[in-house]
Amino acid sequence: MNNIKGFTIGLLAGCALMLAMPTMAATVKKKTYTLTEADYPIEVNGLKYANAQLPILNYKGSTYVPLRAVGDLLGASVEWSAALKKVEIRGDGSSVQNNAYRNIKVSGQGGHYTVTGEGRVFEAVMSYAVEDGHNYLLEQNVQLDEGAPAWSPFQLNIVIPAKHIPSNGTLMLELFEYSAKDGTKINILSVPLETFAP
Structure with missing residues (x-):
């Protein structure tokens, strides 16, 4: 027994x-993976991804970009569902946005542009710059009606002198804000204003 x-x-x-x-x-x-910072740019529909704090990474020839950044470039919302323990991506790709800027629309041509949208920025100070692919042509700050967490509408009237318009290339608008922590550019959103060809 x-x-x-x-x-x-x-x-x-x-x-x-x-x-x-x-x-x-x-x-x-x-499993452990070794990633290296990519030395090439990422563009989606002419919009360049740039974020020094969340860089583009490469693993064995495959490129890795933060998911929320890709969602921003595609105009999709990327949210973590704590209840379902999963990432949810929603959007049709028709608008360009990120955590600080949304509903961006551009009109105009030949150096005269009107840009409208909504900003959600610290202390209601939004910043923007226009570049020709090589140099900044202007950089400005704008005071919005309300600061984050509220969304505040804005309208930018941008004039680029004829002598600064590229004969071949794209004028890009860069919307961003400066970090309250260290003064670096954050929430960068690149929007094409106009493309010129010879």
């Missing part, structure tokens, strides 16, 4: 150990 009892206890202990081992192995063993 003692032999049967000992055998049964040993069998149960062995089964419990066999069931626990895969679970322990799954929680202990994690």
